[in-house]
Amino acid sequence: MMICTLCPRRCGVTRDAHSGSGFCRLPEEMLIARIAPHLWEEPPISGTRGTGAVFFSGCTLRCAYCQNGDISHRNMGRTFTPAQLADSLRRLTDMGVHTISFITATPYVHRILETLELYRPPLPLVWNTSGYETVETLRLLDGVIDVYLPDLKHRSEAMGRLCARAGDYFDTASAAITEMVRQTGLPVYSDEGIMTRGTMIRHLILPGLTGESIALLDWVHDALPQGVPVSLMRQYVPCNNVDIKGLNRPITAREYKRVRDHMISLDLPGFLQERTSASAEYVPLFGQDESFV
Numbered sequence: 001m002m003i004c005t006l007c008p009r010r011c012g013v014t015r016d017a018h019s020g021s022g023f024c025r026l027p028e029e030m031l032i033a034r035i036a037p038h039l040w041e042e043p044p045i046s047g048t049r050g051t052g053a054v055f056f057s058g059c060t061l062r063c064a065y066c067q068n069g070d071i072s073h074r075n076m077g078r079t080f081t082p083a084q085l086a087d088s089l090r091r092l093t094d095m096g097v098h099t100i101s102f103i104t105a106t107p108y109v110h111r112i113l114e115t116l117e118l119y120r121p122p123l124p125l126v127w128n129t130s131g132y133e134t135v136e137t138l139r140l141l142d143g144v145i146d147v148y149l150p151d152l153k154h155r156s157e158a159m160g161r162l163c164a165r166a167g168d169y170f171d172t173a174s175a176a177i178t179e180m181v182r183q184t185g186l187p188v189y190s191d192e193g194i195m196t197r198g199t200m201i202r203h204l205i206l207p208g209l210t211g212e213s214i215a216l217l218d219w220v221h222d223a224l225p226q227g228v229p230v231s232l233m234r235q236y237v238p239c240n241n242v243d244i245k246g247l248n249r250p251i252t253a254r255e256y257k258r259v260r261d262h263m264i265s266l267d268l269p270g271f272l273q274e275r276t277s278a279s280a281e282y283v284p285l286f287g288q289d290e291s292f293v
């Protein structure tokens with residue numbers, strides 16, 4: 001049983017083994033929706049053999065347009081003990097993945113630390129997050145996590161509130177990303193091009209909101225050391241029955257070009273996503289027997 005203040009919601013409620021009454025509604029025991037090699041992250045994370053992706057159920061942000069609503073909003077998943085997850089991490093490692101990715105794992109940070117006491121994969125450990133993190137919780141991961149992969153989603157208070165009931169999103173995520181970069185420094189790559197240490201920021205362009213994208217890229221340029229890579233994502237598709245005005249369509253080629261050109265003009269290193277990934281087909285299978293190695 002725990003009183004939870006692990007994420008910026010700081011609910012201060014009790015989470016016991018099988019239930020939780022906080023914003024995330026997650027219990028203390030880990031709920032996991034998928035554990036499998038995953039090829040669709042950025043090349044320095046997935047390489048050619050994939051990242052060993054652990055998709056944790058639930059989310060502390062719960063964006064209205066989430067592509068993975070079954071796990072982030074509806075907490076689909078199976079209970080895992082640290083010993084069971086350690087066994088899964090060992091199997092993923094034996095399969096030859098390049099990295100291990102903990103995806104939206106914040107509510108389970110203590111359980112993950114217990115897991116890594118049992119088995120620490122000899123691979124870069126990636127913390128894949130919405131960016132909505134507290135500095136206090138990130139400090140628990142200092143020296144444990146090798147690579148941070150945070151989203152940077154919204155610049156304005158209004159969009160943070162509208163999309164995720166988090167008007168403090170930018171203030172919180174910008175402080176969190178600053179802490180991540182402090183911990184990891186600039187990226188280091190292996191001979192195979194895998195990021196072994198560092199922070200890479202993801203930004204998903206939303207329709208009609210290129211001004212937000214440009215303001216966020218400006219923040220990366222102005223506030224962080226030169227050399228922190230940005231992965232610019234164009235695959236937004238309306239998901240999860242999103243009912244926010246304007247978010248009912250993919251972005252246009254013109255919108256993408258405007259943001260991409262701005263990123264190039266700032267000389268930010270990183271990755272630009274191919275158009276072919278703008279499809280709900282890229283949502284992996286969750287919660288089935290074949291979803292777990």
Ligand code: SF4
Nearest residue numbers: 004007010011022024
């Ligand atoms: S992890 Fe869940 S219960 Fe804990 S503070 Fe965040 S939303 Fe609340």
